[in-house]
Amino acid sequence: MVWITPSEWAVITLSLHVAFWAALLNLPLALAAAWVLVRRDFWGKALLSAILHLPLVLPPVVTGFGLLLIFGKTALLGQLIEGAGLPLAFHPNGAILAAMVMGFPLTLRAVRLGLEAVDPNLETAAASLGDAPWRVFARITLPLMRPSLLAGAVLGFAKSLGEFGATITFVAAIPGLTMTLPSAIYTQLQIPGGEDQVIRLVCLSIAMSFAAIITADWLSARVLRKTGVR
Amino acid sequence: MLSVDFTHQYGTKRISAQFQxxxxxxxxxxxSGAGKSTILNAVGGFLRPASGRITMNDRVFLDTQRGIFLPPHKRNLGVVFQDYRxxxxxTVAQNLDYAGKGLNRDIIDMLGLGSLLNRAPHSLSxxxxxxxxxxxxxxxxPNALLLDEPLAALDAGRRAEILPYLEALRDHSPIPILYISHAMxxxxxxxxxILVLRDGQMVADGRSANLLRDPAMAPYFGVREMGALVxxxxxxxxxxxxxxxxxxAGPVILPQNGCKTGDRLRLRILAxxxxxxxxxxxxxxxxxILPAVVRKIDQGQGPGALITLHCGGTDLLARVTTRAVDQLGLTVGSDCCAIIKATTAARGDVGKIA
Structure with a gap:
């Protein structure tokens, strides 16, 4: 009874797979968006910032419905992307996409704060020592942002592990394909007499969250030390 | 040869400089606020002046007429910022070799950096x-050094510790050094x-020994900073x-302050x-007690006068009251004696020349 069943394993590995890729793929996107929002001035900047942060405040089911409209089986863009060999709707990739959209505002906020904290004077100093702008970015800006990049990734990962509304709306909860931990718990709750299974899944969920938090704390302490902040 | 000639506008404030x-x-x-840092930023390429031309040897850093602006990373200048950055x-070693041109042993030794190489910058004094x-x-x-008030953030003790390094640099390095400071x-x-800047405009440009004993500079330097450099x-x-x-001509007695026989010194004798x-x-x-001849008497605004003296083959500057000038009957050409207390020569006013 203590051992994890194959179907539970499938739920756990899918949840980790979705959260890992959502967090990882969001990082470069959040970095690019943060750069534009922090370092560039242009008309419509406030509007862009609002749109990027929208999934934070919208009911997740609305975001999921929006994803269906844009990337669904019947939507033009969805068909194009599926035709290019990247199925999204009712597919793990879709779960990753939903988790990315939901986690993006959190990752962006962390990365943006990190970029704002980088002293542009240090970049000037690096330029005076002969570095072209892209080298300054690679050697000064990015390394100094390490703590915030890690924080952004951790937030995105955590958000993805718990994401439910947008995911179940966009990709449903197909066992072994799109059923993540929250949607598995929800599905079990709908079955009369499934409480034992729900308790098991809830315990797994708590254990995974603990492990994620402890790993994140350990990583950030390491990164802060390396960045010369501590 | 660094050649600078530019004008820049900050709102209503106009800053211009021409010098070589x-x-x-x-x-x-x-x-503060005279425009010193604007000059450094223009030379360093951290600012794009509205108009002008800046060249270093045969390289054009800026030529607004021809639309040339060389970005900072292509100027090959060594910059020390006020906050060090x-x-x-x-690590210290990685900072030092940031440009990737190797850790030159002579420079490491000259600046006494050998024991700091593995330290983290935040652990340094x-x-x-x-x-x-x-x-x-x-x-x-670098082809030139730009130093932006490098000692301003240090207390008197630390400043006295760094100054000899800067003197060594001046005397050993063949490259020009632009030194921004408000500390006379x-x-x-x-x-x-010395280039003297006021409200964004250059009011004087000359050899430091000449300017420091030029009574016309007293309003800019302050009378208490005036005096001969010998x-x-x-x-x-x-x-x-x-x-x-x-x-x-004639020996002068001063406190040793760590000097040795044969040292060449640069003394500042305050008026x-x-x-x-x-x-x-x-x-x-x-x-x-040195025999001297009065060459020039400049009446100040207040009760003082600046007396230019010829003394032992060099010019000194003395500041006395106009009352004393009258009482002693001093006029141009008068013979007199210049009396210098040995203990008035502060340690900081005596620099070594390598």
Whole structure:
């Protein structure tokens, strides 16, 4: 009874797979968006910032419905992307996409704060020592942002592990394909007499969250030390 | 040869500068807000002036007429910023070799950086940070050094510790050094040339020895900063801690302060530290009573006058009251004695020339 069943394993590995890729793929996107929002001035900047942060405040089911409209089986863009060999709707990739959209505002906020904290004077100093702008970015800006990049990734990962509304709306909860931990718990709750299974899944969920938090704390302490902040 | 000629507008404030610098230290002196940093930023490429032309040897940094602006990373200048700007995520050694041109042993030794190489920048004292920043700028093998008030963040003790390094740099390095400062004691110690800046405009540009004893500069430097800069050689060190110096004619006695026989010194003799007497007095505690001739008398706004003296082959400047000028009957051509108390020569006013 203590051992994890194959179907539970499938739920756990899918949840980790979705959260890992959502967090990882969001990082470069959040970095690019943060750069534009922090370092560039242009008309419509406030509007862009609002749109990027929208999934934070919208009911997740609305975001999921929006994803269906844009990337669904019947939507033009969805068909194009599926035709290019990247199925999204009712597919793990879709779960990753939903988790990315939901986690993006959190990752962006962390990365943006990190970029704002980088002293542009240090970049000037690096330029005076002969570095072209892209080298300054690679050697000064990015390394100094390490703590915030890690924080952004951790937030995105955590958000993805718990994401439910947008995911179940966009990709449903197909066992072994799109059923993540929250949607598995929800599905079990709908079955009369499934409480034992729900308790098991809830315990797994708590254990995974603990492990994620402890790993994140350990990583950030390491990164802060390396960045010369501590 | 660094050649600078530009004008820039900040809102209603106009800043312009025209000067040339072949080698040695050129100090840009002026109060805060006079536009000193604008000049450094224009030369460094951190600012794009509205109009003008800046060249270094045969390289054009800026030519607004031809639309040329060379970005900072292509100018090959060594810059030391006021806040040092060491990279916090790198060790001292990595900071020093940021430009990737190798850790030159001579420079490491000259700045005493050998024991700091594995340290993290945030663990360094202010003086150590200043030395690392200086080393980092030198190790990029620059064509010129730009120093933006590198000692302003340090206390008096640390400043006294760094100044000899800067003197060594001035005397050993063949590249021009632009030194921004609002501290006249540093400027007097280091500069060969001084640009005086007021409200964004250059009001004087000359050899430091000439400007510091030019009464016309008193409104800019402050009368208490005026005085002669003389080059002297240590001829003898006495067991009582004093030394004899020669700057042309007649020995002068001053405290040793770690100098050795044969050292060449650059002394700043402040005008208000000189007492004038009509005849050679006896029974005085002052060690130096030098015969002098009055060359020029400049009446100030207040009760004081600046007297230019010719003394031992060099010019000195003395500041006395106009009442004393009248009482002594001093006029141009008068013979008199300049009395210099040995103890008025502060340690910071005596610099070594390598």
């Amino acid at each position: 610098l072949a080698q040695g230290v050129c100090a840009i002196y002026g109060p 060491l990279f916090p995520h790198l 202010g003086g150590e940070q200043a030395r690392v920043a200086l080393g980092r700028a030198l190790l990029c093998k 004691d540093e400027v007097a110690r280091l500069a060969d040339q 080059i002297a050689t240590v001829t003898e060190c006495h067991p009582d801690g004093l030394m004899s110096l020669n700057w042309g 208000h530290n000189i007492i004038l007497a009509k005849t050679p007095l006896t029974g005085l505690s002052a060690q130096n």
